[in-house]
Amino acid sequence: MDSIDQQKEKKEIVKRYQALLRSWSENKGIKKNNLVRKAFIMASQAHNTMRRRTGEPYIYHPLEVARIVAGEIGLGETAIISALLHDVVEDNPDYTIEIIRQNFGDKVAYIVDGLTKIKDGYERLESNSQVESIKKMLLTLSDDVRVILIKLADRLHNMRTLDSMPPSKQQNIAAETLYLYSPLAHRLGLYVIKSELEDLALKYNEPEIYRTISSKLKESEMERYSFVSRFILPIKQAISAQGITCEIDTRDKSVYSIYKKMQTKEIPFEEVYDLFAVRIIIDLPLDQEEMNCWRVYTLITKLYNPKQSRLRDWISTPKANGYESLHTTVMSPMGQWVEIQIRTRRMHEIAERGYAAHWKYKQQVDNDKTHEGGLDDWLGEVREILKSKDSNTLNFLDNIKLTLFSDEVFVWTPKGHLKSLPVGSSALDFAYLVHTELGTHCIGVKLNHNLVPLNQKLRSGDQVEIIASKKSFPKEEWLEYAITPRARISIKESLKEQRKVQTAEGRIKLEELFGDFQLKFSKSNINKFSEHLKFRSTSDLFYRVSLDEINAEHVSEFSEMGTIENLLPKTHPENLHQLDSQINSNQNKPKSSITYNLDDLSFSVATCCHPLPGDDIMAFSPEGMHNMVHRTNCNDAIGLMTRFSKKVIHAHWENKPMNTFLGGIKISGFDRKSMISDIIRVVSDEMRFNIRSFHIDTTGELFEAYISLFVHNTLDIKNTVERLKQIEGVSSAARMLQFTKT
Numbered sequence: 167m168d169s170i171d172q173q174k175e176k177k178e179i180v181k182r183y184q185a186l187l188r189s190w191s192e193n194k195g196i197k198k199n200n201l202v203r204k205a206f207i208m209a210s211q212a213h214n215t216m217r218r219r220t221g222e223p224y225i226y227h228p229l230e231v232a233r234i235v236a237g238e239i240g241l242g243e244t245a246i247i248s249a250l251l252h253d254v255v256e257d258n259p260d261y262t263i264e265i266i267r268q269n270f271g272d273k274v275a276y277i278v279d280g281l282t283k284i285k286d287g288y289e290r291l292e293s294n295s296q297v298e299s300i301k302k303m304l305l306t307l308s309d310d311v312r313v314i315l316i317k318l319a320d321r322l323h324n325m326r327t328l329d330s331m332p333p334s335k336q337q338n339i340a341a342e343t344l345y346l347y348s349p350l351a352h353r354l355g356l357y358v359i360k361s362e363l364e365d366l367a368l369k370y371n372e373p374e375i376y377r378t379i380s381s382k383l384k385e386s387e388m389e390r391y392s393f394v395s396r397f398i399l400p401i402k403q404a405i406s407a408q409g410i411t412c413e414i415d416t417r418d419k420s421v422y423s424i425y426k427k428m429q430t431k432e433i434p435f436e437e438v439y440d441l442f443a444v445r446i447i448i449d450l451p452l453d454q455e456e457m458n459c460w461r462v463y464t465l466i467t468k469l470y471n472p473k474q475s476r477l478r479d480w481i482s483t484p485k486a487n488g489y490e491s492l493h494t495t496v497m498s499p500m501g502q503w504v505e506i507q508i509r510t511r512r513m514h515e516i517a518e519r520g521y522a523a524h525w526k527y528k529q530q531v532d533n534d535k536t537h538e539g540g541l542d543d544w545l546g547e548v549r550e551i552l553k554s555k556d557s558n559t560l561n562f563l564d565n566i567k568l569t570l571f572s573d574e575v576f577v578w579t580p581k582g583h584l585k586s587l588p589v590g591s592s593a594l595d596f597a598y599l600v601h602t603e604l605g606t607h608c609i610g611v612k613l614n615h616n617l618v619p620l621n622q623k624l625r626s627g628d629q630v631e632i633i634a635s636k637k638s639f640p641k642e643e644w645l646e647y648a649i650t651p652r653a654r655i656s657i658k659e660s661l662k663e664q665r666k667v668q669t670a671e672g673r674i675k676l677e678e679l680f681g682d683f684q685l686k687f688s689k690s691n692i693n694k695f696s697e698h699l700k701f702r703s704t705s706d707l708f709y710r711v712s713l714d715e716i717n718a719e720h721v722s723e724f725s726e727m728g729t730i731e732n733l734l735p736k737t738h739p740e741n742l743h744q745l746d747s748q749i750n751s752n753q754n755k756p757k758s759s760i761t762y763n764l765d766d767l768s769f770s771v772a773t774c775c776h777p778l779p780g781d782d783i784m785a786f787s788p789e790g791m792h793n794m795v796h797r798t799n800c801n802d803a804i805g806l807m808t809r810f811s812k813k814v815i816h817a818h819w820e821n822k823p824m825n826t827f828l829g830g831i832k833i834s835g836f837d838r839k840s841m842i843s844d845i846i847r848v849v850s851d852e853m854r855f856n857i858r859s860f861h862i863d864t865t866g867e868l869f870e871a872y873i874s875l876f877v878h879n880t881l882d883i884k885n886t887v888e889r890l891k892q893i894e895g896v897s898s899a900a901r902m903l904q905f906t907k908t
């Protein structure tokens with residue numbers, strides 16, 4: 167490029183920078199600013215040699231994004247500086263976030279960092295990283311909404327210059343715009359930007375349709391213009407006769423919204439009656455707004471007949487994104503329905519500019535709660551979705567999209583507070599919206615004072631009262647009742663928690679069942695059993711056991727299978743025979759058992775399984791040492807019997823009720839205040855057993871306790887277990903069959 171061209175280009179850059187300043191000063195009344203200038207210079211230097219696909223200097227892009235941010239969204243200095251710098255860190259390794267921080271402070275550095283981290287489809291199109299970027303973007307949204315507003319401006323400029331992209335990329339970017347950015351713009355109340363994004367996306371996705379509709383709009387333009395001027399004249403006169411100043415603005419509907427209407431109503435272009443809307447914007451101080459909007463409404467409906475079903479009052483209840491307006495549809499003398507929107511200047515600015523304007527006015531109206539709109543609620547909801555561990559990316563997008571697209575229903579709390587929910591929400595969704603606890607313990611709903619099921623769909627104007635009980639918890643089918651992410655995430659988490667407890671219970675139950683069939687409760691046996699039943703995991707198995715879907719019958723069937731490791735000799739006829747014959751030869755007696763006499767000092771109780779009177783036992787007598795008594799299904803005993811079968815003696819208890827033995831009980835459930843003292847009270851005060859040790863572990867709301875106590879026999883343990891199960895919060899209690907050696 168020769169120097170003349172370079173000169174020209176430099177001039178053009180400066181011209182565009184000045185245009186940016188102009189668009190800003192229109193809004194803020196500030197002429198020159200050193201920091202904005204500094205940002206402009208830094209961006210120019212950083213992108214110095216870079217070009218856009220169009221061949222233009224790259225700096226045109228950040229300049230244009232900054233201009234949109236200032237002029238079309240109405241943001242201030244920090245956002246303008248950030249917009250100018252938004253691609254600097256990514257495109258030029260010489261510039262870091264640190265450098266930006268040193269020059270422009272923390273806020274700008276934070277926003278630029280957020281913008282740098284968002285890789286959108288413009289740069290990259292694999293779906294997964296895409297979701298991650300969106301997630302990141304939404305994460306920053308909750309901290310500083312400017313990140314997303316600048317991102318929208320960035321996307322808008324890229325859409326405006328999409329011609330320079332290869333067609334395959336155009337379609338992808340257009341689709342992504344429709345999928346994510348236009349709903350975001352809508353949700354933030356940026357109607358003008360949202361419409362433009364949609365039209366541009368349609369232009370690249372459905373070029374033929376776009377061309378047809380826009381040329382038909384153009385053809386009928388003159389006709390529409392003369393119609394409108396005749397139609398609004400009497401309105402104008404009536405309003406000014408009342409001494410109210412107003413501006414009447416008619417604007418064609420967007421190509422995209424006409425296309426949508428043709429699609430949903432299955433009608434041709436010619437039958438779309440509301441190709442345009444008439445906006446009446448009145449200038450009034452805040453405290454006179456509402457009354458005067460209705461006054462104008464009355465004036466209009468005296469001139470033209472309204473269609474009653476089309477009255478929309480977004481003034482007493484603004485939309486979640488802050489939109490306020492009064493909508494009505496009236497019949498023109500020419501026999502055509504016309505939509506009229508009545509609003510004040512303030513409402514108009516919010517409608518066009520959304521969040522930024524909403525913010526600006528917020529301070530003025532802060533004592534008036536209804537004006538806060540649902541935006542903060544929405545940000546709260548997004549934050550909640552992001553916080554949840556459910557990182558399944560597709561789910562995530564659906565959740566976000568649901569909150570973006572949804573139209574709302576408005577319902578009342580018993581105390582008269584208004585709450586908004588997406589259309590299709592159930593009473594259960596409402597319960598979760600009010601409070602997670604209320605949702606979790608919800609047992610019934612009164613809708614307009616009548617009891618209804620939890621899955622009752624809500625309609626605007628309903629009054630909803632939730633009945634809750636601390637003892638009730640979410641059920642599997644609730645996932646079919648609730649549609650809002652807040653409720654669904656919470657239900658899933660509760661179900662997961664419940665499942666954890668049930669799994670632990672099932673494990674204990676299965677251990678007992680295995681014991682009943684003399685099966686070793688070993689990892690390998692559990693795995694085999696689980697595989698035999700075709701479960702994906704052993705925790706699945708435990709869970710099904712807790713539901714009694716897997717019971718003694720299954721275990722019995724399993725115990726018959728030949729491949730199970732460490733089966734006890736007792737259930738293996740061959741082993742049993744061998745054992746008996748050895749005992750016989752050892753003792754030269756026909757009886758295959760001896761009597762274990764507690765006074766006989768040469769016997770003691772094994773500490774691995776703590777046998778109790780009532781248990782099947784065996785004695786093991788190593789040479790020169792006294793006999794150890796084990797339960798016959800003790801893991802150690804099984805090993806001993808297979809390895810040292812010669813030294814094994816079958817034994818049984820002598821009836822001596824006065825002696826006590828050490829037994830163990832495992833207890834689990836929900837932890838609560840004084841759980842420990844309740845357990846101890848039951849065991850020592852009620853059952854009157856001596857406790858030797860007590861150990862408790864808690865994870866989250868769950869606890870697991872081990873108690874060792876002196877009892878007379880297995881019946882004592884059984885009774886104690888039954889009593890412990892009745893303690894509130896205890897979900898399972900069972901005798902411990904195996905002890906780790908200490």
Ligand code: MN
Nearest residue numbers: 227252253320
């Ligand atoms: Mn960019």
